[in-house]
Amino acid sequence: MTDAALPINLALQGGGSHGALAWGVLDRLLQEPRLRIAEISGTSAGAMNAVVLAHGMEKGGPEAAREALAGFWKAVSDAARYSPMQPTIWDRMKGDFSLDRSPPYLMAETLSRMFSPYELNPFDVNPLRDLVQESVDFDAINRSTKLRVHLNATNVRTGHARIFSNGEITCDTVLASACLPLMYRAVEIDGEAYWDGGYSANPALTPLIIDSEVVDVLIVQLNPMRREKLPRNAREIINRINEISFNTSLMKELRALDSLSRLVDKGVVEMNGGIHLRLHMIHGEEDLQDLSSSSKMNADWAYLQHLFNCGTAWAEDWLQNHLDDVGKRPSFYVEEHFGRERPKVPR
Numbered sequence: 056m057t058d059a060a061l062p063i064n065l066a067l068q069g070g071g072s073h074g075a076l077a078w079g080v081l082d083r084l085l086q087e088p089r090l091r092i093a094e095i096s097g098t099s100a101g102a103m104n105a106v107v108l109a110h111g112m113e114k115g116g117p118e119a120a121r122e123a124l125a126g127f128w129k130a131v132s133d134a135a136r137y138s139p140m141q142p143t144i145w146d147r148m149k150g151d152f153s154l155d156r157s158p159p160y161l162m163a164e165t166l167s168r169m170f171s172p173y174e175l176n177p178f179d180v181n182p183l184r185d186l187v188q189e190s191v192d193f194d195a196i197n198r199s200t201k202l203r204v205h206l207n208a209t210n211v212r213t214g215h216a217r218i219f220s221n222g223e224i225t226c227d228t229v230l231a232s233a234c235l236p237l238m239y240r241a242v243e244i245d246g247e248a249y250w251d252g253g254y255s256a257n258p259a260l261t262p263l264i265i266d267s268e269v270v271d272v273l274i275v276q277l278n279p280m281r282r283e284k285l286p287r288n289a290r291e292i293i294n295r296i297n298e299i300s301f302n303t304s305l306m307k308e309l310r311a312l313d314s315l316s317r318l319v320d321k322g323v324v325e326m327n328g329g330i331h332l333r334l335h336m337i338h339g340e341e342d343l344q345d346l347s348s349s350s351k352m353n354a355d356w357a358y359l360q361h362l363f364n365c366g367t368a369w370a371e372d373w374l375q376n377h378l379d380d381v382g383k384r385p386s387f388y389v390e391e392h393f394g395r396e397r398p399k400v401p402r
Contacts, residue, residue: 069099079366
């Protein structure tokens with residue numbers, strides 16, 4: 056990384072263990088001397104990647120950030136080593152990382168439909184708490200002037216997104232951003248209860264645009280927008296419902312920003328300085344087709360390394376094709392990806 060490196064803001068989606076895909080993307084981006092990460096917005100697993108990266112950057116720059124991310128994901132795998140929720144022996148032989156046939160996973164899923172975390176986990180035990188606290192120096196992040204971080208959580212009572220930025224980032228805000236309501240009790244911060252940020256913004260783009268001098272925003276998407284195979288059994292239907300739910304907030308925010316930008320450009324809406332935004336996106340739609348929702352709970356080290364390698368390949372492909380667009384033009388156009396889904400309005 057040089058003084059002439061191009062600044063870019065990152066928006067990191069959540070996705071449980073699939074966050075290791077973003078780890079691979081980040082590892083490659085951190086090695087790119089022509090890019091400089093200015094701000095990060097993260098949700099759920101994206102929030103964890105964001106704070107670990109920021110911690111490393113504050114401690115020793117890009118190389119330290121790479122080491123911090125690698126150490127964090129290894130710690131995640133080590134913590135899950137003795138978890139009963141593992142792929143079956145048959146699945147391992149086939150190279151299938153899904154937990155769809157894991158009896159402990161199926162039992163836990165069934166219980167979560169019958170009893171709440173307040174009943175099943177009265178002492179509010181969360182194994183991620185110690186892991187996050189041991190991996191991140193939150194004081195260093197909050198006083199940092201090098202990298203701005205934004206984490207998103209969903210207010211349980213209002214359903215609104217709540218953005219936590221430098222100065223208010225703690226272990227609790229990270230856990231709030233990653234709080235799946237059927238697994239963990241809502242995280243309370245300043246008298247308000249929060250669930251996973253994916254329900255309201257996955258990830259939040261607005262904080263990367265408001266009061267930011269950086270125009271280029273790179274979204275790292277982990278949930279497939281499209282599934283070629285129509286879901287037919289109960290598990291496939293549930294999986295697809297979850298994917299659509301966690302993508303809807305991103306699609307709505309992208310469309311809103313695109314519409315506002317067009318209105319400003321046409322002079323219909325006045326806005327000081329207008330909206331200057333160059334969108335980019337990294338995702339691997341083909342790789343995502345084969346990943347089941349249950350595999351988001353699989354933290355086997357071989358699986359995380361597989362996801363890391365996929366993410367690295369995604370980033371390499373994007374750098375080869377679109378690095379020259381940074382600072383000049385967008386490489387992702389909302390209208391091209393979502394425009395055909397809009398209903399026709401009679402004149």
